[in-house]
Amino acid sequence: MSIEIVVTGATGFLGRHLVPILSQRYGEDNVRGLSSRDYDLMDPTQARRMIAELRPRVLVHLAAYSGGIGANRKFPADFYYRNTMLTATVFEAAARGGVSKLVYTMGGCSYPAKATSPIDESQMWSGYPQPESAGYSSAKKMGIVASESYRTQHGFNSVVLIPGNMYGEYDNFRESESHVVPAMIRRYYEARLKNLPEVVMWGTGEPVRDFVYARDVAALIPHFIEHYDSSEPVNISSGTTTPIRELAEQIKAATGYQGRITWDTSKPNGQMIKIFDVKRLKGLGLACDTPLSAGLRKTVDWFAGNYDGATDGLRI
Numbered sequence: 001m002s003i004e005i006v007v008t009g010a011t012g013f014l015g016r017h018l019v020p021i022l023s024q025r026y027g028e029d030n031v032r033g034l035s036s037r038d039y040d041l042m043d044p045t046q047a048r049r050m051i052a053e054l055r056p057r058v059l060v061h062l063a064a065y066s067g068g069i070g071a072n073r074k075f076p077a078d079f080y081y082r083n084t085m086l087t088a089t090v091f092e093a094a095a096r097g098g099v100s101k102l103v104y105t106m107g108g109c110s111y112p113a114k115a116t117s118p119i120d121e122s123q124m125w126s127g128y129p130q131p132e133s134a135g136y137s138s139a140k141k142m143g144i145v146a147s148e149s150y151r152t153q154h155g156f157n158s159v160v161l162i163p164g165n166m167y168g169e170y171d172n173f174r175e176s177e178s179h180v181v182p183a184m185i186r187r188y189y190e191a192r193l194k195n196l197p198e199v200v201m202w203g204t205g206e207p208v209r210d211f212v213y214a215r216d217v218a219a220l221i222p223h224f225i226e227h228y229d230s231s232e233p234v235n236i237s238s239g240t241t242t243p244i245r246e247l248a249e250q251i252k253a254a255t256g257y258q259g260r261i262t263w264d265t266s267k268p269n270g271q272m273i274k275i276f277d278v279k280r281l282k283g284l285g286l287a288c289d290t291p292l293s294a295g296l297r298k299t300v301d302w303f304a305g306n307y308d309g310a311t312d313g314l315r316i
């Protein structure tokens, strides 16, 4: 099959899983990954130039301006503005520039703060997201509106995927920015290096989440390129429920840490349950089924092998 695919955000966490998968399936010469150094896609002129120069048949638009909760609290306007532009310029340039298919990703944080687990796609518009990251998550959510609007006005085929809590190789392990899985991996790994007798965790360990291995998410994208033509978004997650306490035990095992885990129950638990409904995904005959233990082991191996780069704030 001859196909010309451009991936924006190819230097990011998901992009680094995706590009090798697409290259293997469609041929290396037919896949081109981009970073912000190639085109600043917040700029409508550069977005149009990207489409005009590369003339992709398929565009997988992963480029986003993302960060941890601290950064979201401090710079909500930047998160709002940059992600609004990254969504708007690329939909406009792609729909008017002859692209046949656009795959867009957004995150589970765009769901309302009060969504009921398991969170299905119908809950997307039933409330305001967590206020501290609403600039980011509301801007990303406009991808659904863009997908429907350009479909209606231009007959443009775009799809919106909602990965859940992704983890895996190439994740962000920087202390101030990381999500729960990379943060825990780093803590246990460093506790092992320093021979610490104890790692203290916040809360009771009882809240439950579902986690999805990033390579599983990437591996499903060809299906959405080839077979899905609807602006109804699709949750992409494992659908399995893991208590934080079990996650901690699994990461402890994967890092080889021998000390104790202590739960400081005076500290808040956060939301007790946040899991994604994957009925729509399963209805398409798709699943993300790498067991958590196997995905964690690969992630820890990668982290250990790339420790300096993974923790110093530089992309490796």
Ligand SMILES: NC(=O)c1ccc[n+]([C@@H]2O[C@H](COP(=O)([O-])OP(=O)(O)OC[C@H]3O[C@@H](n4cnc5c(N)ncnc54)[C@H](OP(=O)(O)O)[C@@H]3O)[C@@H](O)[C@H]2O)c1
Pocket: 008, 009, 010, 011, 012, 013, 014, 015, 034, 035, 036, 037, 039, 040, 041, 042, 061, 062, 063, 064, 065, 066, 086, 105, 106, 107, 108, 140, 162, 163, 164, 165, 166, 167, 315
């Ligand atoms: N990470 C998660 O857990 C998660 C969960 C659900 C959904 N998502 C979604 O999945 C997608 C990929 O996320 P990710 O975690 O892989 O992101 P990431 O690691 O933060 O990477 C962001 C990518 O976007 C590029 N980029 C940033 N600003 C740009 C600009 N102005 N012009 C062009 N490119 C720009 C970056 O290029 P440089 O390398 O040049 O900076 C980088 O390649 C995003 O849409 C995100 O919202 C992520």
